[in-house]
Amino acid sequence: MRILLVEDDPTVRAFVLKGLREAGHVVDEADNGKDGLFLAVSENYDVVILDRMLPGGIDGLRILETLRGQKNATPVLLLSALADVDERVAGLKAGGDDYMTKPFAFSELLARVEALGRRGRPESAPQTRLVVGDLEMDLLSRTVKRGGEKIDLQPREFRLLEFLIRHAGQVVTRTMLLERVWDYHFDPQTNVIDVHVSRLRQKVDKPFDKPMIHTIRNAGYILRAD
Amino acid sequence: MFRRKVRRLGRFLKRRLRWPIRSAGLNFALAYGLVFVISAGAFLSFIWWNTTGQLDSQVEIAVQVDAVDLSHRWAQGGPSALSLAIQDRLDQNVDDDELYLLVGPDGRKFAGNLPGWPVVITRLDTFYELAIKRDGFRTNAKMHAYPLTQGFRMIVGRDVRGRQLVRHVLTDTLIWAWIMVTLLAAGGALAIRRIFRQVVHSIARTTAAVAQGDLSQRIPLTGNETDLVGQTVNTMLERINRLMDGVKQVSNAIAHDLRTPIARARARLEDANRTATSAEELHAAIDRAVMDLDRVTSIFEALLRIAQLEAGARRAAFTVLDIRPLLEGLSELYEASVEDAGLRLDFRAGAVQPVNGDPHLLQQAVANLLDNAIKFAPPGTTITLSVDMQGERLAITVADQGPGMSEDDLGRASERFFRAETARNTPGAGLGLSLVQAVMSLHGGALELKAGEVQTGQPGLTATLLLPVVPAVSKKG
The missing domain is CATH 3.30.565.10 (Histidine kinase-like ATPase, C-terminal domain)
Known part of the structure; x- marks a missing residue:
């Protein structure tokens, strides 16, 4: 993916830049709002990572508003030291697709950026069937089969699996699952998500030879065909 | 052009004539004194005006009654009877303040104690107040002329020197009284200013001490109206005290609960840096340190969120x-x-x-x-x-x-x-x-x-x- 990173703090910028490049992405960088805005409007990116507060008069929100004003729908992930929920709402209202507060774990950032990059790609037609390896999901009849064998799932387990399949091959974090599958925006102290995933595994992986849902240490989960 | 000048003058006056005294105590005292002096002045003026007016009108009534009486005598017996009556009255007048004059058509004096018809008196329908000479004395008199039949004319009047004297004494007394009142007012104003300052100072002393950092100070309550202010300020101080205690307690807790994981992370990293022999060991130490730091972040976030909630500023999503x-x-x-x-x-x-x-x-x-x-x-x-x-x-x-x-x-x-x-x-x-x-x-x-x-x-x-x-x-x- 082509990614633009606009961040003024050199340490954070270098850290993110290195990580994204290691993950195989092509990354352009800017350390101020002016350059960032110029790159964002003149080049074509799959994802833009914007720091909320930038030096030089043009901050992240201004860049975002300008982009959206020009009908540019590039997915934008906002980074901010402002953890305030209202700030988050303001960021999403201005047209941001995701919002992360500093400090953050790189794995979380990478997972979210990759999820955004995939969302940016236009889908040809609304899908009714999702297939990964020998796992199939029929969204109309709401049935799941693996190797032709039917798997019974609770509605919430179905939504969890659907999310994993839609992001197959990508790491999804616990926070992403909590936000996207359950629509909760808080930080549970207990391992609620892990328990739900392990239950899903009981049904999707246990009866079969090869597990498809894998745990990525310090990051989250990934659903893979191989 | 002219109008602009007027406006400029108005502005100038407004600027120049701004009340120069800033002290509330002094203004208070001045206002008090002024009100006192003006009201005393008005009161005393009224007494003066009323008393002298009373004296004047008494003289006029006496003169008129006299004149009516004498006119009756004239109607009964003509010049001789009137002359007799006048003489009678003058004889009986112990105070020696009555003045009479009866003149004939040719201006000849028939009776009375006035030497002659004063030139000033020409009208017969009004009172005259003039200085006259009588028995070698200069004196003031109030007189009225009356027409009689056959061309005779008569003057009835009163010597008002005594009344003038009374008026002088009264004026002097009232002026002195007014001066006394003014002095008293000034004294009272000063006393008020003092009380005012005392009250303000007592509150100011306490609040100044609090501003200096001594939160244990309280405004002494004296039982007067300023207690209302004092009590309010004291309640406010109590609340500030409690808040300060809360802040102190929380900052102590933060110092402890945030410092502990930071210290742990630091120790782990330093230890790994010095003693780790393999890359794996190093990675494990770093991972644990990152977890410690994540814990710090989550404590931090929870604290901020609580503070935000307590500030009550988060009702937008209600x-x-x-x-x-x-x-x-x-x-x-x-x-x-x-x-x-x-x-x-x-x-x-x-x-x-x-x-x-x-x-x-x-x-x-x-x-x-x-x-x-x-x-x-x-x-x-x-x-x-x-x-x-x-x-x-x-x-x-x-x-x-x-x-x-x-x-x-x-x-x-x-x-x-x-x-x-x-x-x-x-x-x-x-x-x-x-x-x-x-x-x-x-x-x-x-x-x-x-x-x-x-x-x-x-x-x-x-x-x-x-x-x-x-x-x-x-x-x-």
């Missing part, structure tokens, strides 16, 4: 909502982890009215209570999540069968960073209930904690969130 689906969702989310911990989650919902609140915050509050219950309940027990009406309020209850809490701990449970002795070994920072408490205050609700009875074999902790409901019928207009 909406009227039905609590039941919200709790059903949470129950569904938590059921798995509850069962995973060997517990049972029992969800009960009665018929409830909607509440006005922030769904995310309420979810967070209930989730914190569920987290606590899972953390402390022993395996094999049941956690009950229920919602029902409790009087006029909606009650969300999370009850566990864990060890419960002692009375002392219950009172302190929602303090920031408070952790009961028995909870020392479980993970957590002691902020969960503080956050719940903050969410409840924002919603105008309350958090109630109740420990189960150990004797009745029902241990555990029951946490109840009480929320005000939206009135069932809310018709507008």
